[in-house]
Amino acid sequence: MKAENKHSKIITAATKVFAKKGFFTARISDIAKEAKVADGTIYLYFNNKYDILLSVFEEGVGKILGKTQKLLAANDDPVEMLRIYVIEHLTAMRKNKNLAEVIQIELRQTNKVIKQYRDKKFSEYTGIITTIIQFGQEKGVFRSDIHPDLSKRILFGALDEVSRVWNVTLETHYTVEEVADQVLTIFLRGIMVANN
Amino acid sequence: MKAENKHSKIITAATKVFAKKGFFTARISDIAKEAKVADGTIYLYFNNKYDILLSVFEEGVGKILGKTQKLLAANDDPVEMLRIYVIEHLTAMRKNKNLAEVIQIELRQTNKVIKQYRDKKFSEYTGIITTIIQFGQEKGVFRSDIHPDLSKRILFGALDEVSRVWNVTLETHYTVEEVADQVLTIFLRGIMVANN
Amino acid sequence: MKAENKHSKIITAATKVFAKKGFFTARISDIAKEAKVADGTIYLYFNNKYDILLSVFEEGVGKILGKTQKLLAANDDPVEMLRIYVIEHLTAMRKNKNLAEVIQIELRQTNKVIKQYRDKKFSEYTGIITTIIQFGQEKGVFRSDIHPDLSKRILFGALDEVSRVWNVTLETHYTVEEVADQVLTIFLRGIMVANN
Amino acid sequence: MKAENKHSKIITAATKVFAKKGFFTARISDIAKEAKVADGTIYLYFNNKYDILLSVFEEGVGKILGKTQKLLAANDDPVEMLRIYVIEHLTAMRKNKNLAEVIQIELRQTNKVIKQYRDKKFSEYTGIITTIIQFGQEKGVFRSDIHPDLSKRILFGALDEVSRVWNVTLETHYTVEEVADQVLTIFLRGIMVANN
DNA sequence: CATGAATGAGCGTTCATTCAT
DNA sequence: TATGAATGAACGCTCATTCAT
DSSP states (O other): OOOHHHHHHHHHHHHHHHHHTTTTTOOOHHHHHHSSSHHHHHHHHHHHHHHHHHHHHHHHHHHHHHHHHHHTOOOOOOHHHHHHHHHHHHHHHHHHHHHHHHHHHHOOOOOHHHHIIIIIIIIHHHHHHHHHHHHHHHHSSOOTOOOOHHHHHHHHHHHHHGGGGTTSSSSTOOOOHHHHHHHHHHHHHHHBOOOO | OOSSHHHHHHHHHHHHHHHHHTTTTTHHHHHHHHTTOHHHHHHHSSHHHHHHHHHHHHHHHHHHHHHHHHHHHHHOOHHHHHHHHHHHHHHHHHHHOOOHHHHHHHHHHHEEEEEEEEIIHHHHHHHHHHHHHHHHHHHSSOOSSSSSHHHHHHHHHHHHHHGGGGGSSSSOOOOHHHHHHOOOOOOOHHHHHOOO | OSSOOOOHHHHHHHHHHHHHHHHTOOOHHHHHHHHTOOHHHHHHSSHHHHHHHHHHHHHHHHHHHHHHHHHHOOOHHHHHHHHHHHHHHHHHHOOHHHHHHHHHTTTOOOOHHHHHHHIIIHHHOOOOOOOHHHHHHHSSOOOSOOOOOHHHHHHHHHHHGGGGGGGTSSOOTTOHHHHHHHHHHHHHHBBBOOOO | OOSSOOOHHHHHHHHHHHHHHHTTTOOHHHHHHHHTTTTTHHHHHHHHHHHHHHHHHHHHHHHHHHHHHHHHHHHHHHHHHHHHHHHHHHHHHHOOHHHHHHHHTTTOOOOOOHHIIIIIIHHHHHHHHHHHHHHHHHHSOOOTOOOOOHHHHHHHHHHHGGGGGGTTOOOOOOHHHHHHHHHHHHHHHOOOBOOO
């Protein structure tokens, strides 16, 4: 936060502004003002407005992706891996509410630039879930009648919607652990083989 | 489809255009052309661009809401009620892909007008889930340690994301039953009290 | 001037503004104000700023070209034909000073769009000179050692520069006849075979 | 070319860039890059963009003017003087195509700064023609019914347009002598008294 | 002298909305 | 009701110019 260079100052400002107003309603001048730079300065670091949004994703998702991958690498228990994924995701969303908002909102935008990006970086992030589930099925821990692709959507959709509690509603009192526990309890019971 | 009046012709056109281009990228003239009316005509039926989006929701969600409420009224088994909700939602999303796209995409927009609406009509629709879960808990069918509000988000988020298979990806081959089954299997196992 | 439609009102205004300020210094809002329409109205009739300039040429040069071709069609005396060309050109430049200024100034602009145009419409206009000279050479009226292409440039350059007397300097007192006579006297003596 | 100082390096670069892109389309950074200096450095030597253009003229035209005046000073035959003027001008245009382009294109710009300049330096250069013609009339070599001012425009316009063969068209094969001969043949026959 | 990052005024263009017909 | 030409506010982006280093 302190010795930030212009680039990251703008990224931070843009994340905030996009979170607050949405991509289309946000003005370049809003971002510039928030970053305390001139409008023109932004174009020294980014090609255009879309490029800023892209960079917000790239850096934001990239960080989470990197950290998550590192944590998962040291693990080979599918259940524990899902737990890590869920907790990491919710922690990140809780911590950087602006980024969370941007991901939740703008990722849905019907826009070629964004969609194109989504297919690359973001689907790598959600794809982790698919991989874990397949891994768990091979290990005989997760039920074989579960579709890895569909259940990836089920878990990620749940996570995405559930993480809105910290942004949109009056339910901000939930802790990450509490929320993670609910999601994991439900999802794991749902996909694990009966173990009684 | 035939004897449509202007109002619903515009709604249908707007749903299509919003689904294809997104709210902000869509132009009034696009909708007018799609509806085969003059630009100005639109303003005889709607106050402004936001109002069109609002109406698209109002009518779209309203129909699903109405039908779902009717079906649920004749039922008092929480499990069956969730099944009905899930199947009705997915069927609607599958049937009217344009509406599905609009709901999925635009609902996320951070915009006062839409948010304000969401709080009224849409949360009534998702609120049904909360009610069913509480009802099930009272009946002792659903575990008491489940947060109705959180699990509402978990189920709706899962449904929302899962219904994207028919719009965005190459996975359009899934049937409604197949998808519903996966969601219900996982979610119900997750929230039901052990019944062995 | 009276029952002008929007299109020609804008053309007229643009001609005036381009003549006064030059293409690059002219603002769309200048043209709009001059034409007494809103800025946006201009884009109902033209694609962009270049398109306006193009149209100014197209229509301006087109008219002169048309009239000149018609007059020349009824004639087969090379000397008389050159006389007609010179007088018509100077009359047009004198009459529509704004168009004259635009042609003289902007035609020189290094710009792909304009250059491309020049190669089509405008060179058809100056090409008439080449044709007349070749015709005169075939008839044995003009000297055979004259390069039609170079002398086309010589005559057109002379005409172009000479017609500036009515726009730029204090020499506006010259009559078209006077100026035409000087150009013709010099040029015809220069290219005709000795006839003593 | 080697031990050029910054000032002339910038002038040379600007001439090249203006010739290629035109004054308005050229960017200061283009010139800086071409001159291999920083953008800011240009402002140590010139007040602004117009000032650069002005200097390009000043130096370019100045050189031609100086050389032409020197050559003419040693001569008192009007016909020979015109021949010198024509050949010198065409040689200069042929040699420094960039300067030629700039003069041909930008001199036409309707712009106060440039116009103001044109009235001083450039008209001194074209004024030479007027002087020679008046001199020739006094000597009885040139016809007395020729307007010195108009014929100055006629000759200069011809020269200006004719010198474009080396820049714009596919006719670059013409030699200076060939072109000069055509211009001189036509113009001299046109203005000289009958000499049979 | 030299640099080049930073500035911010300015403009072309779009498009939701209006209104005369 | 219906039209669609006209409006003009608003914004992304450029680039001449400045100035701290």
